[in-house]
Amino acid sequence: MMKRTSLGNNRLNRKFQELSEKNEAALICYVVAGYPNIPTTNEILSSIVKGGADVIEIGIPFSDPIADGPTIQEASYRALLAGVTPEKSLEISKNIRKKYPSLPVVIMTYSNILQRVGFEYFMKKSKECGVDGFILPDMAIEESDKYVMEASELDLATIFLASPNTTPRRLEAILARTSGFVYVVSVYGITGQRRSFEDYSLTAIRNVKQVVGSRMPVAVGFGISSPSHIKPMIRAGADAIIVGSAIVNIIRNLSGNKKKMLQQIEVFVRDLKKACRQNYLLP
Amino acid sequence: MLSNYPVNARFGDYGGRYVPETLVPAIEELERAYDRYKNDTDFRKELRYYLEQYAGRPTPLYFAKNLTEYVGGARIYLKREDLLHGGAHKINNTLGQGLLAKRIGKKRVIAETGAGQHGVATAIAAAVLRLNAEIYMGSKDMKRQRPNLIRMQLLGAAIHPVQSGSRTLKDAINEALRDWITNVQNTYYLIGSAVGPHPYPVIVRDFQSVIGQEIKMQMEQLSNRREHPDAVVACVGGGSNAIGTFYPFVDDSDVSLYGVEAAGKGIKSGKHSATLAAGSHGIIHGMFTYLLQDQFGQVSDTHSISAGLDYPGVGPEHALLKDIKRVNYVNCIDDDAAEAFLLLSRLEGIIPALEPSHAISYAMELAKNMNRNENIVVTLSGRGDKDVDVVQRYLKMKEKKNEKNRKNEKK
Numbered sequence: 008m009m010k011r012t013s014l015g016n017n018r019l020n021r022k023f024q025e026l027s028e029k030n031e032a033a034l035i036c037y038v039v040a041g042y043p044n045i046p047t048t049n050e051i052l053s054s055i056v057k058g059g060a061d062v063i064e065i066g067i068p069f070s071d072p073i074a075d076g077p078t079i080q081e082a083s084y085r086a087l088l089a090g091v092t093p094e095k096s097l098e099i100s101k102n103i104r105k106k107y108p109s110l111p112v113v114i115m116t117y118s119n120i121l122q123r124v125g126f127e128y129f130m131k132k133s134k135e136c137g138v139d140g141f142i143l144p145d146m147a148i149e150e151s152d153k154y155v156m157e158a159s160e161l162d163l164a165t166i167f168l169a170s171p172n173t174t175p176r177r178l179e180a181i182l183a184r185t186s187g188f189v190y191v192v193s194v195y196g197i198t199g200q201r202r203s204f205e206d207y208s209l210t211a212i213r214n215v216k217q218v219v220g221s222r223m224p225v226a227v228g229f230g231i232s233s234p235s236h237i238k239p240m241i242r243a244g245a246d247a248i249i250v251g252s253a254i255v256n257i258i259r260n261l262s263g264n265k266k267k268m269l270q271q272i273e274v275f276v277r278d279l280k281k282a283c284r285q286n287y288l289l290p
Numbered sequence: 291m292l293s294n295y296p297v298n299a300r301f302g303d304y305g306g307r308y309v310p311e312t313l314v315p316a317i318e319e320l321e322r323a324y325d326r327y328k329n330d331t332d333f334r335k336e337l338r339y340y341l342e343q344y345a346g347r348p349t350p351l352y353f354a355k356n357l358t359e360y361v362g363g364a365r366i367y368l369k370r371e372d373l374l375h376g377g378a379h380k381i382n383n384t385l386g387q388g389l390l391a392k393r394i395g396k397k398r399v400i401a402e403t404g405a406g407q408h409g410v411a412t413a414i415a416a417a418v419l420r421l422n423a424e425i426y427m428g429s430k431d432m433k434r435q436r437p438n439l440i441r442m443q444l445l446g447a448a449i450h451p452v453q454s455g456s457r458t459l460k461d462a463i464n465e466a467l468r469d470w471i472t473n474v475q476n477t478y479y480l481i482g483s484a485v486g487p488h489p490y491p492v493i494v495r496d497f498q499s500v501i502g503q504e505i506k507m508q509m510e511q512l513s514n515r516r517e518h519p520d521a522v523v524a525c526v527g528g529g530s531n532a533i534g535t536f537y538p539f540v541d542d543s544d545v546s547l548y549g550v551e552a553a554g555k556g557i558k559s560g561k562h563s564a565t566l567a568a569g570s571h572g573i574i575h576g577m578f579t580y581l582l583q584d585q586f587g588q589v590s591d592t593h594s595i596s597a598g599l600d601y602p603g604v605g606p607e608h609a610l611l612k613d614i615k616r617v618n619y620v621n622c623i624d625d626d627a628a629e630a631f632l633l634l635s636r637l638e639g640i641i642p643a644l645e646p647s648h649a650i651s652y653a654m655e656l657a658k659n660m661n662r663n664e665n666i667v668v669t670l671s672g673r674g675d676k677d678v679d680v681v682q683r684y685l686k687m688k689e690k691k692n693e694k695n696r697k698n699e700k701k
């Protein structure tokens with residue numbers, strides 16, 4: 008198989024290296040591109056960076072997001088209504104790249120967005136806009152040969168997901184195609200803010216960490232919405248925490264008061280990042 | 291041979307399995323179970339028992355004498371799937387998959403529905419097989435197919451209205467997939483058409499192939515000359531009644547096959563569901579296939595007078611059969627389907643569902659240009675009780691339009 012060291016995107020790898028030297032888990036923050044509009048997304052991202060996020064995940068809205076719950080569905084729907092396109096979404100990445108040259112940016116979207124114009128073409132365009140990798144929740148490894156090959160030629164990370172019911176054997180197959188980091192879906196379910204997690208989520212993290220070892224960082228996402236969720240996940244082996252719907256909810260709830268929204272996002276992200284700094288010890 | 295597809299989960303380039311990782315173990319479990327039971331004597335016996343004693347198979351291949359005389363061309367036969375319990379071909383699939391769910395040991399069954407026929411058929415199968423059914427239905431479809439909504443409730447199924455997107459079949463499938471991801475450990479997804487991730491398109495095709503197999507046998511008996519029909523016609527939504535009709539004939543080159551899509555208000559109007567006529571390559575609901583979408587890959591809103599054809603994708607096997615030109619994919623607008631609906635009702639005393647009315651309409655065109663000694667078989671996939679309100683409203687609207695036109699002419 009491909010050698011891990013040659014895969015993996017430099018900006019992502021450097022960031023994780025740097026954080027592990029500081030004994031910190033990474034905080035990855037997700038926004039829907041163009042929700043509520045493109046200029047505001049740019050401002051939101053500035054607040055997220057100020058709050059201390061380590062990696063930015065930009066969701067390119069898709070009409071039929073089957074892995075997403077009501078929060079991200081609604082945000083995607085509104086963004087599409089407002090005329091947000093994949094191209095405009097990539098402009099957001101370009102913007103980040105200018106402002107924060109070393110901040111990793113990954114795109115989360117659905118396979119059809121790439122398929123429509125061709126995977127290779129879309130990834131080239133993304134690369135030009137400073138994107139570092141892709142998360143495609145409906146891309147199963149069986150269908151991914153061309154995608155992985157073309158991405159690795161462009162030095163773009165292909166971030167695959169593992170779920171609580173993924174067997175160790177299948178996880179190996181997933182890891183063989185994954186670069187940047189592996190994304191553990193914390194729950195049986197779709198995206199959406201949760202109050203609490205069951206024990207099986209922590210078991211899933213432990214199981215994945217055990218197989219992955221130090222081969223690549225293990226990120227955990229889906230439903231995480233408070234610093235109290237983060238600590239046990241880090242103890243179970245998470246190297247990175249992904250927060251999405253909880254941020255999108257703040258944006259929705261405060262869409263009438265941008266100043267307050269930006270402030271609250273910054274404070275929220277800072278609290279999350281604080282939880283990522285504590286309790287993180289190298290295994 | 292075409293009947294050997296799929297190969298490696300694909301029909302040519304089409305099909306595959308584009309699903310979130312959480313679903314992979316369930317889909318693999320389904321594939322193993324299907325491989326094990328499809329040729330299992332007990333399974334087949336039980337399925338046959340329910341199909342014959344409960345659902346009413348075999349269905350007649352009826353020579354539509356009055357329609358044939360009216361058109362004045364080839365002889366038109368109707369494959370009477372409308373006579374099945376529940377009123378549509380959908381029960382062939384729900385009994386098969388229901389028995390599979392039981393073998394797998396999953397008692398909670400979810401399904402999507404557009405016209406409500408698959409929802410009704412799922413609710414029926416769940417009741418008789420002692421499973422619990424929950425049905426996702428777009429709120430727009432709940433309004434226009436209300437009789438089926440009530441039937442599902444009477445049959446004991448729980449209904450989940452779907453408010454997202456276009457509030458039709460596509461969105462009901464999205465919601466069913468989200469439910470499945472969430473409850474994958476105890477839930478069987480009983481998909482209603484030959485769509486979705488592999489192996490669903492195969493499973494649905496195989497359970498529906500009883501339609502084509504019976505047509506073949508019945509045609510031979512009727513003709514006494516081991517004759518094949520000259521042409522076979524079926525409507526295409528997701529494509530289950532069509533692939534079930536076509537599959538037993540795909541390697542018989544003497545049989546012309548016609549799949550009829552819904553052209554709504556006309557393909558140029560953009561208000562249609564003719565995926566194979568106007569779609570492009572895309573990934574939806576776990577499969578690579580033709581898709582109605584915009585230049586950026588966002589799935590288009592579709593339209594059809596019939597809720598069951600109102601879908602922007604199509605089964606992957608149809609995508610292959612289109613490319614290699616084994617099947618002629620044609621289409622029929624709302625107005626023509628409604629006219630065929632009325633005509634069949636009056637001429638043959640059969641009220642067809644609006645979905646197969648598209649096929650009837652096209653078959654009449656086809657028959658005109660064929661010889662009187664040639665045979666056309668049309669799959670009459672369902673009965674039209676569910677559509678009487680829709681058609682009534684349609685007629686009222688049309689009457690209003692005509693009046694307006696008359697007034698304008700006078701001026």
Ligand SMILES: Cc1ncc(COP(=O)(O)O)c(C=O)c1O
Pocket residue numbers: 378379404405406407408482483484525526527528529530531532597598599643645646671672673
């Ligand atoms: C009577 C009838 N025919 C046809 C269809 C279209 O589905 P398919 O293309 O899978 O046969 C439906 C769908 O609801 C239906 O109810």
